[in-house]
Amino acid sequence: MALTCKQVWGLVSDYLEGTLATPLRDAMTGHLVDCPRCTAIVNGVRNIIDLVADGRIFALPAGFSERLKDRLKKELDLSQNEGGGPVLLIAADEKP
Numbered sequence: 001m002a003l004t005c006k007q008v009w010g011l012v013s014d015y016l017e018g019t020l021a022t023p024l025r026d027a028m029t030g031h032l033v034d035c036p037r038c039t040a041i042v043n044g045v046r047n048i049i050d051l052v053a054d055g056r057i058f059a060l061p062a063g064f065s066e067r068l069k070d071r072l073k074k075e076l077d078l079s080q081n082e083g084g085g086p087v088l089l090i091a092a093d094e095k096p
């Protein structure tokens with residue numbers, strides 16, 4: 001089974017939680033071997049999960065996740081048009 005990058009992006013959290021069925025997990029592992037872009041995304045998400053689990057991330061301001069989602073959606077729409085990948089954003093203009 002071969003996965004596209006887009007399919008991999010949709011499976012990152014399940015992959016990291018270990019809840020993927022074995023064939024999917026193996027397909028994803030195989031994809032990551034050959035795809036530095038998806039590997040970077042998986043590593044980035046894993047780092048965020050580690051930080052949250054350790055309580056090292058501060059509480060997000062009200063409405064932050066909605067704004068982040070809107071922004072990610074815009075970035076994803078843009079990057080799909082350009083054939084690029086998702087962009088992990090640091091919302092530098094957000095005030096806590």
Ligand SMILES: [Zn+2]
Binds near residue numbers: 038
């Ligand atoms: Zn990929």
